[in-house]
Amino acid sequence: MSEVLVVGGGIIGLLTARELVDAGAEVTLIEMGETGRESSWAGGGIISPVYPWRYPDAVTALATWSQHAYPGLAEALVHETGIDPELTVSGMLVLDLEEQARAFSWAERHGHAIETVEGPHLHEIETQLGPGLTRGLLLPHIAQIRTPRLAKAVRRSVEERIALRENEEVLELLVDGARVTGVRTSTGTLEARRVVICAGAWTAKLLEQFGRTPEITPVRGQMILFYGKPGQINHITLHREQYLIPRRDGRMLFGSTLEHTGFVKTTTAEVKEALYRAAFEMFPVLKRTPIEDHWAGLRPSSPSGIPFIGAYPAVDGLFINAGHFRNGLVTGPASARLAADLALGRTPILDPAPYAVDAAR
Structure with missing residues (x-):
């Protein structure tokens, strides 16, 4: 049994897994295809929202925290993996x-x-x-980062420290009473004490079984x-x-x-x-x-572009980090840290209220 199971291997899932394993958690990451090959690979990698003044303050808060974090993250990834994600201050x-x-x-x-x-x-x-x-x-x-290189570097930084399962689709979330116990996949069952859904555009599909899905x-x-x-x-x-x-x-x-x-x-x-x-x-x-x-x-x-980060209501141990729309790369480091804080019961880096699954959007 894993302590935490991360569902989704895009940049949000990879960074979340990295935050969790850096905190000492035992982590399994499961991805239906190959890590970093969906919207993370396709995105441009601007480390700013496009027209940032059009977004709510909740998005600006995540973006600003991440902008400060990216230089240290890029440097650490080069040191750990030898892969340069090419963080470049272009303006x-x-x-x-x-x-x-x-x-x-x-x-x-x-x-x-x-x-x-x-x-x-x-x-x-x-x-x-x-x-x-x-x-x-x-x-x-304003900086930019080369998205495929970033995803490859984050994967390399965690692949020896987590259980990484690719080309395996999650078919059902397993619940005992009101608590998540793991997932059923295309190859079997995986048990976990906590599950963090980082499945991007596929997140709502995974949560349909509960009759209440975030607007993603x-x-x-x-x-x-x-x-x-x-x-x-x-x-x-x-x-x-x-x-x-x-x-x-x-x-x-x-x-x-x-x-x-x-x-x-x-x-x-x-x-x-x-x-x-x-x-x-x-x-x-x-x-x-x-x-x-x-x-x-x-x-x-997601409504207003504000991602859903936090506990899923009425199912203990189930968390979401998804719905970042056009800003997954720029808000990724902050979103991953906040999701890890909430899943591990730590003091959160930002007020989590605007990102709650049941928050008004």
């Missing part, structure tokens, strides 16, 4: 003029640096911008990857709900869509073309830059 340019008042108000309340850049100065710091883009907001301290639904996002040159574009750049993320090696991610297609995560030619047009309108140089890849992932949406 973030927001080119939507109507966002200025809300952005400065948010920055002042939460202590985030922000400045206006316009005219020649804007094109000095980002020389490839389209000529029609003349003014923006710069958040100079899949939202498809498609992205394209350009094969560019290092230093060609330097900042994470947002415009008209789309973003570009330049990697150290010159590759550039551009996305992404918000599509309510259920659990269908296939790509479409129409979206690929629309993303391509939007990308070279932002940066004309991309019209001459080859597209290397095009993929889709399923984000676990």
